[in-house]
Amino acid sequence: MSQEPPEKMMFQLTLRRRGISDQAVLRTMEEVPREAFVASGDRGHAYRDSALGIACGQTISQPFVVAYMTEQLQLQKGHKVLEIGTGSGYQAAVLSRLCAHVLTVERYRTLADAARAKLEGLGYYNIEVLLGDGFDIPPGAGDFDRIIVTAAMEQIPEKLLQRLQPGGILIAPVGPHHGTQTLVRFTRTESGFERKELVDVRFVPALPGIAREL
Secondary structure, eight states, rough: OOOOOHHHHHHHHHHHHTTTHHHHHHHHHHHGGGGGOOOOGGGGTTTTSSEOGGGGGGEEHHHHOOOOOOOHHHHTTTEEEEOOOTTTTHHHHHTTTTEEEEEEEEEEEHHHHHHHHHHHHTOOOTTEEEEEESSSSSGGOOEEEEEEEOOOBBSHHHHHHEEEEEEEEEEEEEEOOSEEEEEEEEEEETEEEEEEEEEOOOOBOOOOSSOOOO
16 A cells, blocks of 8 residues: 655645535545646645746645635536636646536646646546636637636626526635735626625736737
8 A cells, every 4th residue: 555645645634624624625636636737846845735836927826725716616517617727727627526627718828738738648638728818708618607717806807707607606816916815706696696705815917818928
């Protein structure tokens, strides 16, 4: 029986201590190889509970935030999920184990191409990586059961909320681009949207358009 490395055991313990209790989320965090998504020089730190830098000035979120946002989405096996901000592809990989399909949108070509190759190489076949503008999702993509934004938005565009199916949930960091944001969960109800503020976080800014370089 192979021994789990101590940092991977601590990783699981930290998630539980910090309040992650959904067993499917914990199991998925255990199974998705985080070390495959971090920069090669950071592999030794992959299971530390901190954000790490990746290409194009972006980051891979700390494990607790990934687990927490995933848990708050209350995913079901049949769900179609939109992620804005592919980054390394790690969050998309976690989501893909818990739902039917993930469309993940990235504005940096370097990141989109690298994530697509990585996810295919690891066998995550229910993820589509799209180079595009997270503020302008193509109409042909349809509507979504869940939407997760992994970069800070000063406010959530109404047209993004309108892409939620009835009963759908959107979770995003909302607040100033430079400083602390609040993770906010929106639930689509028959009468509109319920908004719930969750925890303070720090994310890189969500910017409109496709990056001209990188």
